[in-house]
Amino acid sequence: MPKTYERREFLAGLLNFPPATMLLGLVGPVKLLAADGGDEYDPTEHYYAMGIRVEECIGCGKCVQACKLENDVPDEPFYFRTWVERYIVYTDGDVQVDSPNGGMDGFPPVADETFPPVAAGKEILRTFFVPKLCNHCDNPPCVQVCPVGATFKSQDGVVLVDEDYCIGCRYCIQACPYGARFLDPRTHTANKCTFCYHRITKGLLPACVEVCPTQARVFGEIGDRSTPLNRMLRMSHLEVLKPHMNTDPKVYYTALDGEVR
Ligand code: SF4
Numbered sequence: 688m689p690k691t692y693e694r695r696e697f698l699a700g701l702l703n704f705p706p707a708t709m710l711l712g713l714v715g716p717v718k719l720l721a722a723d724g725g726d727e728y729d730p731t732e733h734y735y736a737m738g739i740r741v742e743e744c745i746g747c748g749k750c751v752q753a754c755k756l757e758n759d760v761p762d763e764p765f766y767f768r769t770w771v772e773r774y775i776v777y778t779d780g781d782v783q784v785d786s787p788n789g790g791m792d793g794f795p796p797v798a799d800e801t802f803p804p805v806a807a808g809k810e811i812l813r814t815f816f817v818p819k820l821c822n823h824c825d826n827p828p829c830v831q832v833c834p835v836g837a838t839f840k841s842q843d844g845v846v847l848v849d850e851d852y853c854i855g856c857r858y859c860i861q862a863c864p865y866g867a868r869f870l871d872p873r874t875h876t877a878n879k880c881t882f883c884y885h886r887i888t889k890g891l892l893p894a895c896v897e898v899c900p901t902q903a904r905v906f907g908e909i910g911d912r913s914t915p916l917n918r919m920l921r922m923s924h925l926e927v928l929k930p931h932m933n934t935d936p937k938v939y940y941t942a943l944d945g946e947v948r
């Protein structure tokens with residue numbers, strides 16, 4: 688079952704940030720130049736998260752397309768930084784999940800007899816779409832297992848990979864409970880969602896958020912009460928994926944069905 692966040696529990700979490708690793712000095716400062724080349728980007732002044740409103744996602748796949756283009760993700764249909772899954776729930780309780788080409792081209796209607804193989808004699812109760820990506824976990828197992836420190840959590844809460852240090856051992860790929868990482872066949876280094884770090888450090892939205900026609904994806908600063916993300920986090924019933932793994936994801940879902948895994 689997804690973990691449920693009550694409003695009070697979440698707000699208590701906000702008061703705890705920055706995370707303990709920062710306070711303990713376990714993560715070093717990362718300084719980047721802002722877009723205008725003037726002000727330095729200071730990660731200690733930010734703390735990011737993403738909200739996903741499952742009830743708004745129409746499975747159009749625009750987010751997946753935008754991510755592939757923006758981040759030069761390999762074309763092959765098994766490399767994704769973000770993808771969309773469709774859940775088909777039957778009246779007898781069975782659940783079927785599909786994600787053709789990561790949902791990049793949208794989804795064929797369930798009434799299409801050629802795809803997916805809706806089980807004969809079964810009646811569909813409901814269908815819904817769940818966008819997925821790296822959860823930028825506050826307690827990331829991928830970081831814990833990296834033998835060379837190539838994958839790390841920045842002070843702004845974003846989990847990143849330093850290609851120059853990555854030795855392609857795949858430990859992080861195996862450790863991630865969400866299947867969010869892949870080995871880039873071109874560089875033989877670990878690759879995954881960065882929340883479009885090159886964009887957000889310039890004050891831009893991640894590409895997937897920018898293009899979503901229904902605002903199913905919401906991105907922003909956890910600590911800024913004026914942002915749509917903060918409002919969503921304060922006003923909604925929130926859940927995260929695989930809460931039993933104790934990874935403390937920072938991708939929060941609304942209207943997440945109990946069938947989602
Ligand atoms: Fe690491 Fe996976 Fe969590 Fe992303 S979702 S921070 S890759 S464990």
Ligand code: SF4
Pocket residue numbers: 743744745746747748749750751771816818898899900901902903904
């Ligand atoms: Fe869902 Fe928005 Fe992605 Fe379309 S762009 S699949 S609506 S999250």
